[in-house]
Amino acid sequence: MATKFTTDDVTHIASLANIPVTDGEKKSLADGFTKTIGVVEELNKLDVSVVTAVHMTGLSNVLREDEVDKKRMFTQEQALANAPNTHNGYFVVDQLIEQDD
């Protein structure tokens, strides 16, 4: 049976994806996901039991020396140049752990 998305499913997925969604958007998102996944579920008609994974252009592991490439390094100034909120040369992030007084 085809998967049907509820507004609760949308709330859960939105929290996993860290995407703010308003209550008003949830119904149409749920309907859209139901329709899209319905098309995806057509794939179950195919027999994939003998499929082995191949890379498109035949590449296998691509390795490099485990050393720092200084040409690619940003200066601290470059790294911070686009940050909306910095403090003493650091990025300012949201507080994750609550403080005890």
Place this chain on the structure above:
Amino acid sequence: MKKLNTLTLASAVKKLKSKEISHKELYADVSEAIAGKNKELNAYLALNTEAVSQAEKLLDTPLAGVPVAVKDNFLTVGLETTASSNVLRGFNPPYESTVTSRLKKAGGVVVGKTNMDAWAHGSSTETSDFGPTKNPNNLAHVPGGSSGGSAAAVAANMCITALGSETAGSIRIPSAWCGTVGLKPTYGRVPRTGVVAMGSSLDSPGPMTKTVEDAAILLSVIAGKDPYDATTGELPVPDYASNLKKGVKGLKIGICYMDHPQLKGTQTEKSVEEAGKLFEKNGATVEKVALSDQLEDNTILNPDYAVGVYTVVQRSEVSSNLARYDGIRYGHNRSTFGAEAKRRIMLGTFTLSKGYADKYYVLAEKVRNLYIKNFAQLFSKYDLLISTATPGPALKFGESEGNPLFGELTDLLNEPSSLSGLTGISVPCYWDKKTGLPLGLSIMANHWQEETVLRAAYLYEQETDFNPWTKEAHE
């Protein structure tokens, strides 16, 4: 005298080098075209105000300082890069994409950054947070997307040549709908380094140009191994432009997708059939590859599955790639994502989430492997596959609204080949006299066979009158 902004890349380079024209004259005409048309077309989001002075120093380089329009998902130092999303509004990249580095080193000047579907999510350029681009051939119609700004800039002669990127159709669809040439290289032929990531196992930057010769010239500049992109191939880069005239004699060509019920009796079907006859006349063997014969063996020819596979692979990769936009290190926070990006991120998060990844993501990757194998079988029989780049001419604005699968339905003809990493090109193959809108002939080949694609496209362009710039290129 014809305005210099209508020159092709090949002739602009030649005329600059022979001093028949100056950089000032060339840039004056390009600037005039931009000033006159951009307000209406909205092809450019940002312009390089120092382009002409940068160009004047580049006469002795291979590209001699020609003005190039670049899609706004290539990181360009000194020019704001947004991928047409409010999330990146005001972002000034701290490093340069490999492709634009190579372009600049070869003497190309980034004249401006072009509009696109936000994050390249779409086939119409309507999802741009900075307003849609209009089709220069008919303003009531979309230019296609996601590289719609680059295609429109080329079509309206607001640049000499352009760069775009394709995940599944994003070069070929706008090229078909704007009447320009668009080459999607083999996955890994052109580096993704410094291109805002969408579907990392699919993204292929490539040339969007006036002629096939221009596409060949530009591809030789941007292709090749990049130590910063492990998925790029080691193969040496040929001088694509020097092999254009080899023709199609002895090549085996298959016509595919054209017996799809939706295409029956359309101009699209007629144009592709005529192209087949033209190749046959020039010494190729041309056969129809029927949908109905091949369902079991060749999943790729059954478009019913393409959308499902592509949707899962692409949304999953989108959710992962767009997870990095936290508004802490750069850009704005996640509430600034547009509606389409939110939908894609959330669906991809679902298809990768615990309990569902096997059911959706792993299944889609398995079916994708069927496609890869099926194409390998087909290319053991054929050197090239030809088809139409889109089901029909450019849609009107708003025709895609409210349909969550719109982009994918239009991408249908491009998705299986993109999922398999193949190369392909779209060249103009018809102009409707009433609407002014073109169609694009799609020519596809196996991995790394850009040379064969370009040969066939060049022959087609020379033997037909559909490309408005080839006459001028002969002068």
